[in-house]
Amino acid sequence: MSEFTKDEMSTFDRVSATLKGEPTDRICIGWLGRKETGLGLPQVTVADVVRDKNGILLYKGIKALTEKFKPDIITVTTYTTVEAVAIGTKDKYFKDQLPAPVEYVIKSPEDLDRVHIPDPRVDGDLPCIYNALRKVVRDFGNYAPISAGTVGPFSVAARIRGLWDISFDIMRRPWFVHDLLKFATDACINIIEGWQSAGATGFTSGAGSETVLSPEHFRQFCVPYERQYLQSAKKMGFLSYSRHICSGPSADLVVDDMTRFGLDEMPTLVWGYYKDAATMAQKKKLFAEFSPCVAVGGTFRASDQLAYWSPSEIEAEVNRLLETCYPGGKYVHVADCCIPPATPLENIEAFVISAKKYRPK
Numbered sequence: 001m002s003e004f005t006k007d008e009m010s011t012f013d014r015v016s017a018t019l020k021g022e023p024t025d026r027i028c029i030g031w032l033g034r035k036e037t038g039l040g041l042p043q044v045t046v047a048d049v050v051r052d053k054n055g056i057l058l059y060k061g062i063k064a065l066t067e068k069f070k071p072d073i074i075t076v077t078t079y080t081t082v083e084a085v086a087i088g089t090k091d092k093y094f095k096d097q098l099p100a101p102v103e104y105v106i107k108s109p110e111d112l113d114r115v116h117i118p119d120p121r122v123d124g125d126l127p128c129i130y131n132a133l134r135k136v137v138r139d140f141g142n143y144a145p146i147s148a149g150t151v152g153p154f155s156v157a158a159r160i161r162g163l164w165d166i167s168f169d170i171m172r173r174p175w176f177v178h179d180l181l182k183f184a185t186d187a188c189i190n191i192i193e194g195w196q197s198a199g200a201t202g203f204t205s206g207a208g209s210e211t212v213l214s215p216e217h218f219r220q221f222c223v224p225y226e227r228q229y230l231q232s233a234k235k236m237g238f239l240s241y242s243r244h245i246c247s248g249p250s251a252d253l254v255v256d257d258m259t260r261f262g263l264d265e266m267p268t269l270v271w272g273y274y275k276d277a278a279t280m281a282q283k284k285k286l287f288a289e290f291s292p293c294v295a296v297g298g299t300f301r302a303s304d305q306l307a308y309w310s311p312s313e314i315e316a317e318v319n320r321l322l323e324t325c326y327p328g329g330k331y332v333h334v335a336d337c338c339i340p341p342a343t344p345l346e347n348i349e350a351f352v353i354s355a356k357k358y359r360p361k
């Protein structure tokens with residue numbers, strides 16, 4: 001089938017057609033992060049990459065991945081507490097994995113009066129993303145859609161307060177959770193304004209914290225604020241929305257309520273954890289009822305399958321997954337969550353190449 005041996009569509013046309021469910025020359029390859037934080041120069045650690053205010057190391061990691069694997073979507077980001085750290089949460093940094101929080105900035109309701117909305121050009125480790133984004137847009141802006149974002153209002157609130165404490169607050173003093181969420185929503189909106197000025201055309205949202213909520217609490221504490229974040233992004237002129245579902249205990253339940261975010265005509269990718277391929281195929285149909293341009297992707301487990309399996313096992317699993325999820329399009333080939341920085345390159349190669357070669361039977 002010689003017509004399938006090379007790419008016939010531009011990256012932009014492929015992404016656009018994929019989200020709308022129109023035919024494409026091959027599967028759309030999504031974000032390959034956060035592998036980029038583990039590439040770069042020898043002797044460079046993940047801690048060096050994510051704290052480099054000039055964004056040069058992150059840019060080099062993204063450039064290396066983009067040139068090697070030619071994904072269809074580029075996302076510029078570092079770690080999932082980066083917004084909270086810019087607000088005052090303290091993280092521990094590691095050599096070969098992403099930073100993790102050790103002390104949350106909001107210890108009591110009064111602390112909320114002492115923090116300020118972060119400026120992505122100067123605060124915490126956000127300048128790394130801002131400056132890398134400008135370089136990535138300069139070099140790859142004509143090649144692929146480039147997005148950047150935040151973990152979204154609920155996850156930012158959980159990362160400045162702590163997941164245990166915000167769970168306590170939800171049960172005992174919900175008014176305070178709403179105060180936290182108003183602040184977190186303003187922070188997310190201000191951050192993506194910075195990303196837009198640096199040249200991002202797509203914006204992203206979502207992390208694990210909201211997938212510990214019950215569907216009822218998700219509707220109360222996540223949906224209204226995510227809607228506001230999404231509406232602001234639309235007004236700013238962002239062209240696409242990438243929404244992550246992380247693999248928390250309620251992930252496959254709350255995903256249904258993501259239809260309440262107000263997706264309308266916004267080209268959207270809802271990616272991440274869908275439990276299994278059949279569930280993802282079924283949710284693809286569900287989203288199609290709410291918006292004409294929502295694609296799904298994910299389910300391939302990054303933290304164990306992609307990081308530790310052999311390339312041939314990965315290839316077999318990619319084929320198995322695509323047989324169920326690819327028919328009818330509206331599918332982006334992406335892992336279920338961040339690809340660990342230390343994942344072997346040959347595994348990512350098997351993950352990407354087997355999908356690019358795949359054709360429906």
Ligand SMILES: [Zn+2]
Nearest residue numbers: 246247337338
């Ligand atoms: Zn995740």
